[in-house]
Structure formats: C-alpha cells, structure tokens
Amino acid sequence: MDVFYLNQIFIDPSRNQIFHGDECLLIEPKAMTLLCVFAQQPNKVLSQEVLFEAVWQNRIFSPSSLQRLITLLRKALKDDPKAAQFIHTHAKRGYSLEVQPVFVEHLRSDKANKQKQQTENTVLKAPFYVLPKPLWVIALGLLLIVGFSVFFLSNTNPNVRKLNKPVALTHTANNESMPKLSLNAQQLLFLRETGSRFELALKAMEKESEYSLLTQNKAFEFAWSNNTTVVLTHIEPNSGNNHLKLLTLADNQVMSERIIKVPSHITDLRALQTGHDNTLYMLATETKLINARNLLVAFKEQTTEFKTLSVLPEDTYVQDLAVANNALYFTATKSHSIQQLLKYDLGTANLKIIKNDLASIYHVAWDYLRNQLILSDTLKAGVFSLSAQQLNKTKQQSEMKLLPFNFESPSPLSQIQVTKNAVFGTTFQQNIDIASNNATLTHVNSKYEDYQASVSPSGKHLAFVSHKHGRPMLFVKGKKGVATIFDNPHQHDFISRAIWSSHSNEFAFAVGGQVYLYDLTNKQLTHIESDEHIVRVDYWQNNTNQLIATTKQLNTAAIIELDTKTVWPFTQQGTVLYKDEDQQIIWQNDTLENLAKLKTWQPEQGEIVHAFSVKGLILAHVRNANESNLFILKTNLEVQESTVLPTNVQFISSAFFEPTKDNLVYFYSHWRNQDADIVKSDNYQN
CATH class of the missing domain: 1.10.10.10 (Winged helix-like DNA-binding domain superfamily/Winged helix DNA-binding domain)
Incomplete structure (x- = not known):
C-alpha cells in the first residue's frame, strides 16, 4: 500500500x-x-x-x-x-x-495535473521528436550503445552484493539462538533453551556433531575470549552477585573453570563481544547513579580488570554491539522511538551519534576483512553495509546511506556474525504448541505452528491444524500416530476448527469457503458443494444431522443438511454454540445468550477468548488483566463451575469428559515466545 x-x-x-x-x-x-x-x-x-x-x-x-x-x-x-x-x-x-x-500518489497526480495545465497555457514549441532524420539515426545509435553498456557492465560485475537464502544449522524443536563464532571461525557456540533449562552447545563448523558444555537454570550471555576460552555471565543464586565464568575448552568439553567477581555496582551484563586484542566489551547497568544508566564496559582477562568506558545517554536502550579495529558501534533506541547508530572511538574515548534516523531496529557485526559494518534488519528481511570510509566521514547524517545486499530470505536475521564468505544469525519465528491439562496425554509440539485443536467426544482422536509445509494443513492424531487429512493444495490461509459428530467417527471443517466431511472409519473426505462462502463450521446438531456454520456475509449463518447435502442461509448474529429442538445459545462479543429463554451471561470482568459446547454444557474461556478462567455453564447460563487456569493456557479450543472418571480434559494452544534457529547465509560478497 x-x-x-x-x-x-x-x-x-x-x-x-x-x-x-x-x-x-x-x-x-x-x-x-x-x-x-x-x-x-x-x-x-x-x-x-x-x-x-x-x-x-x-x-x-x-x-x-x-x-x-x-x-x-x-x-x-x-x-x-x-x-x-x-x-x-x-x-x-x-x-x-x-x-x-x-x-x-494522489498528491503527485494533483501536482502533475497542475503542471500539465500550466504547460497547455504556455506557447507550444516543437516537440523534441521533430528532428531531421540524420539526427534521429545518430540519437538512436547512441541510445543503443549506452543501453548495451549498462546491461553488460551490470551483468558482468564480479562484485555483485548477494547473500543466499539462509540454511538452518540447528534442527530441533527447541530454541537455539545467540551464535558466536570462535576467533578462527572453526567452532560455533550457541544457546539452546529446553523448557526452563539453558544449555551452552558447541558445534564444529565442518561437522554435524554437537557437544553440550554446561546447563543452567537461568539464561546467560557468553563470548569467546580466545579460541580455547569462553566467558559467560553468571549470577550467584544465594547472594545475587554478578560473576564472569571463564571456561577452558579441550576435546569439545570444559577442562577447567574460573570465577571472576564483577564490581558490585555493575549489574545486568549483556551483549558480550571480543575485540582483536582479546579485550571483552559488554553493556552493563550502573547502580550507583541516582537513575540507573547503561554503561559501556571493558574487561581484560590477563588483569581481571573491569573498566567503564562510557555512561550512555539517558532514555537510550542499546539493541546490539559490534567491535571494530579502533571503535565500537552499536544500535540503540532513544525515547522508545528513535533508532540510532552510535560510535565509541577507542582512541579518543569519544562517544557520538553517527546516524539518528535509522529506519528500523538493526543488529550489527564488523567485517574485518572488508573493513565495513554489516547491519541486519530484525523486523523484516534485509542486510546492509556501511564502509569504514562512510562511518569516518563528518558529513551530514542524512547523507549516510545504507547499501543493501540482494538477500534471499523470507525471515529477518538477528544476532549476526560475519566470516570471509558467510553471515550467521538467528531466525525467530512464532511457534504454537498444543497441550492439555492431562499430563498423561500426548501433545502436539513440533517446529511448526500447531493450533485449532479439536478433540473427539470419546477423547481418542485429536484433529488439529499445522503449518508443516509453509501452509495450514489438517491432521488427526490417534493411537496409531498422525495422519494427514487435508493437505491444502490451493494454499488457503485458513482452515477452521474441526467439529465432531457425537459418535466420534466424523468431523466437519471449512476451508476456502467450502465445507468438507471426513469419515474416520472409511478414511473418506467428502466435499459439500455450496454457493455460500462458509467461513467456519460452528456446531453439529446430531438429532437432525445438520451443521450450523458462519458465512462470509455479515450476520448470516447457514444450515447444512448432511443427508441431502443442501445449504440454507439464514439471518443470525453471533456464533451458535448449542442448538436443540427447544433452545439455541449464541456467543456475541463478550456475551452468551439463550435466545429461547431470553437469558444472557457476561463475565464480571475480562473478555471471552473462546466459547464452545461439550455434552450439553457451555465452556467459556475468559481472560482479564490478572488471570484466565474457565467457566462451565448449564444451558440456562447458570455457572456450574469455574477454574483459574495456568498462565501458559492461552486459547482453550476443545474439551471432552473422560468416560470413567468424568473429569474434564481441555486442549489449548500455547504460544511459545519464539522458535529460534541458527542459520547460515553463504555466498557473502561485497
């Protein structure tokens, strides 16, 4: 747009x-x-x-x-x-x-129209194309020569700025992030998050093997001090004091460990980066000041000395740090809105703003071979560079242009590292898992987005949607494993939640405006043709063998006769949760309403995230600022039971009652904060 x-x-x-x-x-x-x-x-x-x-x-x-x-x-x-x-x-x-x-664009059009009107009111001159024939031939020949020269030079330039599509170096369902290359670029350190545990892993660049160096309960930051020593942050559990751990590596394992105490007024160590002289640079927080401020700190392993290089400006949050030969460059956000590039000169100890109008939030790395700063856009895929010559000029900030690479990636790169011919980084993607309040049940936890869980009334099968091949697809999970039901060949963006029959042998769903039925017994998928654009199936009314669905048209629902495969639209506000011969219950905004009995129910506080029916009961997932609750209501909309939900329950999509214990088992979507992978983009050329 x-x-x-x-x-x-x-x-x-x-x-x-x-x-x-x-x-x-x-x-x-x-x-x-x-x-x-x-x-x-x-x-x-x-x-x-x-x-x-x-x-x-x-x-x-x-x-x-x-x-x-x-x-x-x-x-x-x-x-x-x-x-x-x-x-x-x-x-x-x-x-x-x-x-x-x-x-x-409209402003430009208005301006062009005004210019055109002014031109029409002036004395007309002979247009440029009214030229003698010999001059036309000469002009055309020159034009062809210039065009051919531009085409030839642009296609034979050996220095095309290009980065290939990133290739994943890690392949688990866990979060892997913070890649750190050894100084000789032969080994790669990264952090792997497994539940509430954080593992420091080591990978040889030319091999597939990975080695676990240590595991901690809290996240930490780390960097190479040299090719055999790793420095990482550590907080003492009892005292809360900050330390640095120095790990000596040999044969892909930790051979020795040394603890370095950090001065008590320095906390929150982060963004560790090592310079060519093995000095470790980092960001920290100064607690002695009246208002806590960010610091730029240097640490030398030989003397175990910490030195504060600079106190950063107020209201400035540093995004990333890069170490060059004689300077430190870092990107920062000022006043929560202004994106800046700053430089700290190691020779003069001078801190200044290089660029005050960055278009996005960038992570940075220094390319020692080509003497330039590499910037990666963390909000959308894009990699850029600024040469040392550009960075050292005293010209106006607005004149400093970031030079783009031709970057073949669908996702942005963060936490970048640069070698002779490759750029390493982390890609972050949303990852949604499916879980339940019954720990004995197998859940859906893959590297893909898994959501819209719909459990059968018997509890034996679970239908769900997953982005396994870059598009939503419908699957069913049972005792024999996971089966693909609908592979979405036309790559529609949305597949509705499956709605089961009471016998647990069939379910219905909508995709691309059409409704489908799947028979588990016969393993048969049936398409119900309709002129109505069906958005989702809401309810399966078993006594009449009808489906009730929401259509694309505003305030219009549809009844789908399964015996005759006919579709009848009707006027309806809200989503139908339950319907029998005597009553109909709908959900609209944050209100449940029994249309026959003229009764309504609203939560005292919070919003209804999702509502559906199970065996004649209405379940409503309600979320407010402090907590989430699950309400179980009778059809007369009286609350039968309410439960405070765990904090990781973010969207309850379906439920069933265990036949032997009569316990309610619900399934929910759990948005993990991020799904991160270490990637490598090669063919890095300047």
Missing part, C-alpha cells in the same frame, strides 16, 4: 512507521495492516468480523487480539479514546476511521 497522510501524520506501511513530524514510531505489522484496512474504507463502520478476516483471515478468533491492536494504533496516532479523532468505537457494531487519508 502507498504511503499516506492522516491529517499531519505521515504513514509508511511498507516500513511499519508512523511519523509525527521528526518523531518516528514503529508499530507491529498486524497493527499496520489494520490501519491500512481502515484507510481503504474511511468513514465507514467495519465490524469485528470484517476486521478479523482482513487481518487474521479468521485464523484464531479472539476479540481481545483486535482490541489490543486498536489500543496500539490509538497510542501510535496519539488518539485519545475518550475524545477520539481518528478511530471511533461504535458499540456492538465495530470501528471506523473518521479521518480521510490522503495518499502521496
């Missing part, structure tokens, strides 16, 4: 940036997507369903997710919700953008 203005606020969707004059704010991609949806339909009320489909394609429905993005946008636009100027809330209807966006 083109850049545009909202009043005096400049919006750049491609970079997820919002400018208030010289102030630049970065927002998350989904928030920018939502803002663009509003900008395409200004002064129009857009329902939650429409906004969810535009931003998430109904992937996992949670009203709180949309409200969180609305809050982020209002904060970024500096819009007071009590006297909203930009985004208005329309109770029980949706949201609207009440400012007409002005797109830059």
